[in-house]
Amino acid sequence: MxxxxxxxxxxxxxxxxxxxxxxxxxxxxxxxxxxxxxxxxxxxxxxxxxxxxxxxxxxxANQAKYVMLHKPVGVVSATKDDIHKTVIDLLDFEYKDSLHIAGRLDLNSSGLLLLTNDSRWSEMLSKPDNKVAKEYHVTLANKLTVDMIPAFLNGMYFEFEDITTKPATLEILSDYVAKVELIEGKYHQIKRMFGRFRNPVVKLHRQSIGNLQLDATLMPGESRELHPFEVQSI
CATH class of the missing domain: 3.10.290.10 (RNA-binding S4 domain)
Incomplete structure (x- = not known):
């Protein structure tokens, strides 16, 4: 809204x-x-x-609404789609059709998705200047190497858009799993950054946005309203 x-x-x-x-x-x-x-x-x-x-x-008497969804793989981040089930289809709230998505995840990604009818709040989350960090857990097809860490931190140039990504942090959790934190969300950014190393992304899961962590009690496809302190915490 x-x-x-x-x-x-x-x-x-x-x-x-x-x-x-x-x-x-x-x-x-x-x-x-x-x-x-x-x-x-x-x-x-x-x-x-x-x-x-x-x-x-x-x-x-309009009320601002804020919803956390555990988005599963195979569901599209859209309000309507002729082919796939949408994140709106997963919600049970009577006001769900008034919501829009605050930071999309692609079809094959999972994790924390926020929806709201408050456009000022969603715009605040999406502006890189506000430095709202997003944390992702990424599973790769090939072994991770330490030379990826400075490449993510220094930013990467994407010729097609003529942009250089803002600094992102990469933490290697195991041979094939990494934690990535960034403050922007260019088109398929994480997949393209790992693509520079010819290392395909197998799984991509968003764990947090700002200080807000995905509720561990939410199973894929489940959602709940945010508490007021959570809305303010980001």
Whole structure:
């Protein structure tokens, strides 16, 4: 959901289909509340998720929603798809059709996927300048080598897009498994970076976004709403 911002008098005029001078009267009579507080200022800026009442009756009651999903392999990160099951199809929430994906995973990847109707929050997660790190566990077809570590850290140039990736950390966990942390998500970035070493990715699993870890109790395909402290933790 795009987060619209507006002056309170303009919004109430549109919602109640009344003139703005009548809105001023409502405010003067102390009949309007925003987020539980008495509203007196016609210039007050409200947004899509501001809780607004007139005479204790709701005029706007949109709720921001934040969902964590354990995405399984074989499910597409999309709201609609004619071929594959989508992540939206896995959800049981009645508001699921209002959600969009905050950071996709490709069809053959698994792990932590976040969905929301709060576009400001999802944009915050996706901007590299905000340095929200994503952690992935990667299983490779061939043995890992230590020379990969500085290559990931220094960034790699992709000629097709004419870009150099931002520094990423690579930790070798075993001969064939690595932990990769990066703050951006270019198209198939991790697979392409390992591709420079002719080492195909067998499995790709996202374990965390920022400080938010995938809930270990969620089985593939299961989801839950985020707790308020989790929303703020990223």
């Amino acid at each position: 795009a987060i619209g911002r507006s002056r309170l008098d303009k919004l109430l005029s549109e919602k109640l289909n009344i003139k703005r001078k009548d809105v001023r009267l409502l405010l003067a009579q102390k009949r309007v509340a925003v987020d539980g507080c008495l509203a007196l200022d016609i210039d007050l800026i409200v947004d899509t998720f501001s809780q607004i009442t007139v005479d204790d009756e709701p005029v706007q």
